[in-house]
Amino acid sequence: MTKRTAAATQGDSLFDAVNAEPEPASKPAAKPRPKPLKPADLPLHAPLIHGETTASLLVRTGAANAVAPDLLLKALHAGRLTVPAAGVQPQQHEVRMSAEALERLAKLLDRPAEQLQRALPGLRAEQLLDEPGAVVRLVPWPEELGAGPLRACPLCMEDGAWLTADGHRWRPCPCGRRWMGGDDGGFLLETSLLPDLGRALVRHRAMDHHLGPAGDALVADAHQVALWWWVNKQVAADRWKERADALGCGRHLKRAAPAVVYPEVMTLAEAMGRWEQQRRKTDASAAEWLAEVAEAFEVPGIERGREREPLRYWLQLHPAGAEPAGDTSAERRWSQLPRLHHRPAEHGPWRATSCLRWTFGQPLTSTTAICPYCQGRALSCAWSPAPDCPEKPGSSDG
Incomplete structure (x- = not known):
């Protein structure tokens, strides 16, 4: 074969290759299904x-x-x-x-x-x-x-x-x-970095051990009151700001608030525990108790000023003349709490919830929605509708 003939043949082959009908694309292979997991696949x-x-x-x-x-x-x-x-x-x-x-x-x-x-x-x-x-x-x-x-x-x-x-x-x-x-x-x-917070946790455990779930519920109430004070820059605002700075929360003060108020929460919760004992008598004086709390915090306004406001709500729910019932001390202490307290499923600190229903981060002086049952008249629903509204049909004690 001459060189010319070979070149022509090669050219014809290239032409045929370029102009040839494309072969139908093959379907992609199906991904294999993963094998069912067995306990041996999770040895750790x-x-x-x-x-x-x-x-x-x-x-x-x-x-x-x-x-x-x-x-x-x-x-x-x-x-x-x-x-x-x-x-x-x-x-x-x-x-x-x-x-x-x-x-x-x-x-x-x-x-x-x-x-x-x-x-x-x-x-x-x-x-x-x-x-x-x-x-x-x-x-x-x-x-x-x-x-x-x-x-x-x-x-x-x-x-x-x-x-x-x-x-x-x-x-x-x-x-x-x-x-x-x-x-x-x-x-x-x-x-x-703040040992006072660790000490507050120790005090909380001691109160929970001594009073049972009722003690934890009082800490929850005191925490709500302290957050009210924090929002309004009352009682220990400068001290709380110093703690927040120590935690590095200068730009996220709301994150720090629940923690930095803890020592004062425990001081108030312990005072609330004393009132729970006192109010078993019909002649117990809420005014005298407020004076004791004001002295403990060195804040006169707790007795007769703006700082008293959240405690006024609390005293409405914890009035004098409580009648505890039950076979054990723990049962009697729990029974005298208002019905807006619900017994926690587990024991220990930070298990109970509060009877004070304002929400940290939302308005304290206005209602975000109206309860369809009590129209906001009940303290449980003064800030927003509560699932345990006392006027809700079928409502029962917690």
Whole structure:
């Protein structure tokens, strides 16, 4: 073959290649389905943290075993399950599941279901989905204050863990070195620089030990009063500002407020405990008690000035002439509290809620909405409608 003939043949081949009909595109190969998870795929157990959210435990378990949390969710759910592109975010979502899904989780984690239910509030019987089969739901946390989870202390729990709030927007870690908050997407305050806060926690534990849940409820009341004073720059405003500065919260004073008032909260709570004893007598004098509190704080306005305002509401709910009932001292102390106090499910500090219903961060002198039952007449609903309004049909004592 001559050089010319070879070149022509090569040219014809290139022409044919360029103008040839394209071959039909082949379908992309289907992604293989991941194999169902087995307990052997999760050899490392994330330690259980009492009060942790379910989503938090699943994320920590997945991280410990290099397993994506969405695979864990899908292993608990029968059928197709859509997970957000961002994945499971414990600070934004909680995982709810049915009883059968809980059994699947118990088998995967190689833990008894009862053990999981004791540790995780979201897995307790009353929180399980009432649906047949293995069902999992990824549910956003409600937007109202106190609904979102608290960022857990990384010193004595685990970095990245989240705790259920149970209506509390903040509380100190039991170690006393961190305050855990749920506002603003969750935050932590290092409080070890302020020993007074640690001492306040010790006093709180002592009061709870001595008086039981009633003592914790009085601390909740005192905390509400102190936050009222904080908002109005009363009683110990300069001292609270110094503590907030020491915590490095100059730009986030509202985050610091619940922590920096703690020592004064305990002083007031202990005084409230004395009034609870005094008011069992019909002739107990609220005016004399206010004078004692004013002297303890060295603030005359607590007795007859603007600083008295939040205590005036409290005394309306805790009047003289209480008639305690019950077989034990703890039962009698609890029975004489107003019905707006509800016995906490667990014992210990920062479990009870207050009978004073203003919300820190919202107006103290106006109503944000009108209660449809009492029209705002009841103290429970003076600031916003309360689920335990005494005029609500079917309302009963807590």
